[in-house]
Amino acid sequence: MKYTEDHEWLRVEGDLVVVGITEHAATQLGDVVFVELPEVEAMVARGDEVVVIESVKAASDILAPVDGEIIEVNDALVDTPRLVNDDPLGAGWFFKIRVDDLSVLDDFLDEDEYEEMIA
Amino acid sequence: MTEDTALRRLALNDLHLALGARLVPFAGYEMPVQYSAGVMQEHLHTRAAAGLFDVSHMGQVILWPKVGMDRLALALEALVPADVAGLKPGRQRYGLFTDMRGGILDDFMVANRETHFLVVVNAACKAADLAHMRAHLSPVAEVIGVTDRALLALQGPLSEAALARLLPDVARMRFLDVTTQVWQGQDIWVSRSGYSGEDGFELSLPETHARAFAEALLAMPEVAPAGLGARDSLRLEAGLCLYGHDIDTTTSPVEAGLGWAIQPVRRAGGARAGGFPGADRILRELADGPSRLRVGLRPEGRAPMREGTALFHGGTRVGTVTSGGFGPSVGAPIAMGYVPRALAGPGTLLQGEVRSRHMPVAVSALPFRTTAYKR
Known part of the structure; x- marks a missing residue:
């Protein structure tokens, strides 16, 4: 598992990268009440706003961590947005993205580095 | 208030931290926006049982009459479209300070506490309200900003059951009654009111005793701490205005749907019609409807x-x-x-x-909710 400085986690699954937010981020956001997901087959660039999360308090954007094509989105979040709070590392994933070269993940934080960042 | 003014800490700051509060800057104070349960749970708990809010950032202002309560009430009516002179001892009502254009300078609760009035104003407007009242009421009142008392709000259907264990007489209070109760030798100014749409109480008490009192409430199974986040979602469901957002100097009371805060005696044809800032516009909007x-x-x-x-x-x-x-x-x-x-x-x-x-x-x-x- 890799992590971004924006509190996303990235997990390789075959030739795809699964993206979600960390437990730390989910706690900070508070109770999630709405999630807007990207279109499947959308081509996105690193830094694009691809997901909108609304908590009781405020809206937050999730940025695409890498360039690629959105292959699958977690439709369960549309009806059950609080999966992001209940299981951020599992059932609360947002989307799967296909990248040209999985080695782009080498640039991201590993777990120790992420834990150090939020400590 | 300026941006670089250091944030003030509430007297109960240590208690908030012990309860897992997340603190945010609000109106010049470090305020608990939520505790460990989170906004959603705090909101739902308040609707089902009782939530305890620290609203000590709000301004508590005593208006002590120099020449009698009647003269003071009439002087206050020159700033406010509410019926203040008709507010009976032991009762409280909602009021607005209006400006010459009929906009709203602040909204507040005013209580007739027999010997004086107690006005509770918004934190962000506190200094301006004090100056406004001093400028206009000084001939008839001592305008005293209360700085040594905390203000707690206990809100929710089980508030009475919980609070009556400490202050048995509160069970006899009705909505918008105000009394003084004594707890551990200290006067607690109690009003049966709040801003959640639920039954509940607001409690002004000496800062020195606020933690012990709050902990006595929090020890009860009905009571859980609730922060500013839940206060905001509760008042929004109850359709209540937040000053600086839903009402301000660009909105009139009638546009805001607050005509109910202008009693008949202050309206056209009433015994003390008008006579408050912006009365021309406000009375016209009451008659013709606002745009x-x-x-x-x-x-x-x-x-x-x-x-x-x-x-x-x-x-x-x-x-x-x-x-x-x-x-x-x-x-x-x-x-x-x-x-x-x-x-x-x-x-x-x-x-x-x-x-x-x-x-x-x-x-x-x-x-949105009854x-x-x-x-």
Whole structure:
């Protein structure tokens, strides 16, 4: 598992990268009440706003961590947005993205580095 | 208040931290926005049982009469469209300071505590309100900013059961009654009121005893701490205005749907009609209707429409959301905003611009949830 400085986690699954937010981020956001997901087959660039999360308090954007094509989105979040709070590392994933070269993940934080960042 | 002023800490700051509060800057104070349970749970617990809020940032102002309560009441009526002279001892009501253009300088609660009035004002307006009252009331009142008392709000259907264990006489109070109760030798100024749409109490007590009192309440199974986040979602569901958002100097009381805060005696034909700042406009709007109105809004999708969301009708910009979010008890996004009077009828379909897209939103009656005061 890799992590971004924006509190996303990235997990390789075959030739795809699964993206979600960390437990730390989910706690900070508070109770999630709405999630807007990207279109499947959308081509996105690193830094694009691809997901909108609304908590009781405020809206937050999730940025695409890498360039690629959105292959699958977690439709369960549309009806059950609080999966992001209940299981951020599992059932609360947002989307799967296909990248040209999985080695782009080498640039991201590993777990120790992420834990150090939020400590 | 300036940006670089150091944030003030509440007297109960240590208790908040011990309860897992997340603190945020608000109106010059470090305020608990939520505790470990989170906004949603704190909101739902308040609706089901009792939530304890620290609202000590709000301004508590004593108006001590120099030449009698009657003269003071009439002088206050020159600043406020409410019936103050008719407010009986032991009773409280909602009031507004208006300006010459009929805008709202602040909203507040005023209590007749027999020997004096107690006015509770918004934190962000505290200094301006004190100056305003001193400028106009000094001949008839000592205007005293209370600085050594905390203010707690206990809100929810089980508030009476919980509070009566410490202060048995509160069970006899009705909505908007005010009394003084004694706890551990200290005077507690109690009002049966709040800003959640639920039954509840506001309690002003010496800072020195606030922690012990709060802990005595929190030890009860009905009572859980609740922060500013839940206070905001509760008041939004109850259709109550937040000063600086839903009302300000650009909104009149009538536009804001606060005509009920102008009793008949202050209206045209009343014994003390008018005589407050902006009376011309406000009385005219009461008679003829305002050009726009504050309305409830129910977005049809799940996406909240936050403050600032532009409202459209038939492609034309017609208004703006002034408060919006998710209503935990409603189970859906809710909002309030201003629209032209012709579009203010419940059921009118508008569009709100969310992230550059026009999303359907229906005008809705306020409150979103039936209030439960003990009349």
